[in-house]
Amino acid sequence: MSDTATMERPAAPSAAAVPPLLEIQGILKIFPGVVALNNVQLKLRAGTVHALMGENGAGKSTLMKIIAGIYTPEKGDIRLRGQPIVLKSPLDALNQGIAMIHQELNLMPYMTVAENVWITREPKNWLGLVDHAELNRKTAELFKDLNIDIDPAIEIQELSVASRQMVEIAKAVSWNSDVLIMDEPTSALTETEVAHLFAIIRRLRAQGKGIIYITHKMNELFEIADEFSVFRDGQYIATHLSSEVTRDDIIRMMVGREITQMFPKLDVPIGDVVLSVKDLCVEGIFKNVSFDIRAGEIVGMAGLVGSGRSNVAEALFGVVPATSGTISIKGKPIEIKTPTQALEAGMAFLTEDRKETGCFLALNIQENMDSAVLNQRYVSKGFVQSEQLNKDCLEMAKRLRVKTPSMDEIIQNLSGGNQQKVLVGRWLLTNPRILILDEPTRGIDVGAKAEIHRLVSELAGTGVAILMISSEMPEVLGMSDRVVVMHGGQVTGILDRKDANQVSVMDLAAK
Structure with a gap:
């Protein structure tokens, strides 16, 4: 049994003792060119947290959107409290007591917190106008119950991502929903904020709510979920109590194969300095x-x-x-004022936020993947070598296991994890000398993580200099030759691989 088997897990109620609050049977959903869900099932019991696990493109979010009334299935049955229901819209689902908190938050930035929470349900005064005092009072009362410390009158645009996540949760709870769907709710939260979220989830569970929880973070499953179901390639695989399995058991069910090494760090020769950074500052943000x-x-x-x-x-x-x-490259100082200059110097940069600064959401996969190389090695005498470019993009998509019916698919139609794979492929196609990766595996399933780690390690083996930023400590420790630790905009230490461990890194990170 693996170490994770000894992790703290909630005491799950007996499956036989608690009848299903929500039951899904035989769901089929087809999009053009792909069967997204094929005969899937799910049972959610009142007063439990049910984690939904699977690789990107396994069908998790598609099923949740069916339950939330966003998609209509070709066939299948949905039962709520034992009664068959038909969901024709998200409002229909909310009225039935089903609320979904999306991975990509859907709040209106120029409206207040209270206005977002009670939109379409605002209390009115005797003139028929919105009663803002009552609106704020109701919101404050709701937040007090959830232990959320946010001013109801502040505009959403002024809040952090974590605070917006809490507003989304409060909004869902405000409908007094019996079924709450949470899609990757901790992707942008700190450990303290995750602990607060879990406290809210436990309170809701104690009130008899049923919570469907989608996550790629295995430790969260063991900490918060009573039971879980696994999907793979649009099909239902299995359901188990979280107390009865190990991390390795779940990975095998998710990917259908053994992953023997999550961090395949190759022992490669280390050459001369490629990138040298000396006393770099951005005034008011970081220094020296x-x-x-x-x-x-x-x-x-x-x-x-x-x-x-x-x-x-x-x-x-x-x-x-x-x-x-x-900033010096191979001993020569270089001025980098624009991304174009950085690209010309042989750099590539995978940004942290794929939605805001990564993907061209209205373009297809091919266009997103080839956008960084159109003025580089695929242009000859002013003409783009389209055949070779398309071939290389397709091969990269296959290497990264991007799940799509074709390279013509619009990227916003892909799952978040598959979007991330396309962005990784974009920068690998540039054949960079210096590769900067900011949260390269955020929102990516374990199989794809292992594949990206392998590709990064292979790139290092070809002599590429790699800077990898990650909030996941196992990733930093497993993949790095050295670890640069920052706190408060300054470097607090640089550790060799042999000296880097969770304690030594956190000691420097918290200085």
């Missing part, structure tokens, strides 16, 4: 950041949220140019 990366070396960058890690990456790539300090 210095480190080197050698050919074939993977340098991890660790630190708590707000430490300045992503800001350093943006300065290196010219997104927000440095205000002082020097």
Whole structure:
């Protein structure tokens, strides 16, 4: 039995003792060119948390959108409290007591918190106008019950991502829903914020709510879920109590194969310094950041949220140019004021936020993947070598196991994890000398993570210098030759692989 088998798990109620609150049977959903769901099933019991696990494209979010009234299945049955229901719209689902908190938050930024929570249900005064005092009072009362400390009168645009997540949860709870669907709710939360979310979930569970919880983070399943179901390639695989399985058992069910090594770090020769950063500053954000990366070396960058890690990456790539300090490539100082200059210098940069700064959501997969190389090695005498470019993009999509009916599919139609794979492929196609990866496996399933880790390690073996920023400690420790640790906009230490462990890194990150 693996170590994870000893992790703290909730005491799950007996499956036989609690009848299903929500029951799904025989669901079939077809999109053009792909069968998204084929004869899937799910049973959610009142007063339980049911985790839904599977690789990107397994069909998890599609089923949730069916339950939330966004999609209509070709066939299948949905029963709520033992009675068959037909859901024709999201409002229909809400009225039936089913609420969904989406991975991509759907709040209106220029409206207040209270207005977002009670939209379409605002209390009115005797003139028929919105009673803002009562609106704020009701919101404050709801937040007090959920232990959420947010001003109801503040505009959404002024809140952090974590606070917006809490508003979404409160909004769903405000409908007094019996079924709550949470799709990757902790993807942008700190450990403290995750603990707060879990406290809310436990309170809702104690009130008899049924919660469907989608996550790629295996430790969350063991901490918060009573039971779980696994989907693979649009099909139902199995359901188990979380107390009865190990992490390795779940991975085998998810990917249909053994993953023998999550962090396939290759032992490759380390060459000369490729990238040298000396006293780099962006005024008011970070200062005096210095480190080197050698050919074939993977340098991890660790630190708590707000430490300045992503800001350093943006300065290196010219997104927000440095205000002082020097960047040198192979010993020669270089001025990088724009991403175009960085690309010409042999850099590539996978950004942290795939929706805001990564994907061209209205374009297809081919266009998203080839966008960084159209002015590089695929152009000859002013003409794009389309045949070779298309062939290489398709091969990259296959290597990364992007699940799509074709390269012509619009990228916003893909799952978040598959979008991330397309972005990784975009930058690998540039054949960079220096590769900057900011949260490269965020929102990606375990099988794809292992594949991306393998590709990164292979790139290092070809002499590429790699800077990898990650909030996941196992990823930093498993893949890095050295670890640069930041706190408060400054480098607090640089650790060799042999000296880096969770304690030593966190000690520097919390200074």
